[in-house]
Amino acid sequence: MKRSVAFLACETTLPGMPNRRSDAYEFDRQFGVLREAFASHGVTLEAKDWTEAPSQFATFDAVVIGTPWNYQDHQSQFLAQLEAIEAEGLPLLNPADLVAWNVRKTYLRELADAGTPTIPTLWVDVPTAAHVEALLSEHEGVVIKRQVGAGAAGQRIFRRGDVVPEGPLLDRAAMVQPFMPSIQTEGELSFIFIDGAFSHAILKTARDGDYRIQSMFGGREKAITPPEGDIVAARSVVDRVPFATPLYARIDMVRDGEGQLCLMEAEMIEPYLYPLEGPTMAGMYAEAVLRRL
């Protein structure tokens, strides 16, 4: 029988939807190259809304998490759905337990304890001016972000000289970090690993005047050939993930003042994998899925 794999997307990334996100072309690229790679093995890749009934997935040989980018607004439903899909008895990649771990950025603390260089972070339930001012005495800026978040949603930045308002600076559990100036001079590096093997790397830079590298904010990306030492630094992050080797991992890093790569985040839920910049990625991905069937 012909084999098939489901690619989880959502109503804001699937084609033809009226409320499609402005960055949904990333779905087109990622799904497009993966579909071709699976097709070359005689396997069909089909895009599905992640909210469909779990039984709808039972006929597939595996489910991969693609671009369910609205899951942030329905987080517990999303995690429950992933478990329900696994309960249908087929491989889900990445698996639900790894996703649940990866949802809350407190995993950065665990990776730091295991030896990964990270951005020094205050983990606070209610961030206030006092937290910001403490860091502003030593750094030119402070970034406050959600412990659970994506796409820079809800993120705030304060620079030296800014008036920091009284009261809670974010309405949920937060991370308070020094602003890393290299984000605006060098950019953020992403290292893509498929089944533990390095595929490719890219450099993402922000639009002039911004510090967020996401395409939604006008950020740009280009393929780079990183020095071996940078790849080793990124690989050691993947190696420290306390689960079986993930099908896909995007290791986002930024350099500190000493030039050392620090982990910004390790994306193992629904990362954009920059398929155009890494022509070997899709083939590695399809083969890794087939190995797990």
Ligand SMILES: Nc1ncnc2c1ncn2[C@@H]1O[C@H](COP(=O)(O)OP(=O)(O)O)[C@@H](O)[C@H]1O
């Ligand atoms: N401490 C920081 N210093 C400089 N830039 C930051 C810092 N934290 C976040 N950013 C910027 O904001 C973006 C989003 O932050 P990130 O931690 O990757 O969260 P997410 O992508 O999950 O929303 C980063 O890609 C980077 O451009």
Ligand SMILES: [Mg+2]
């Ligand atoms: Mg990010």
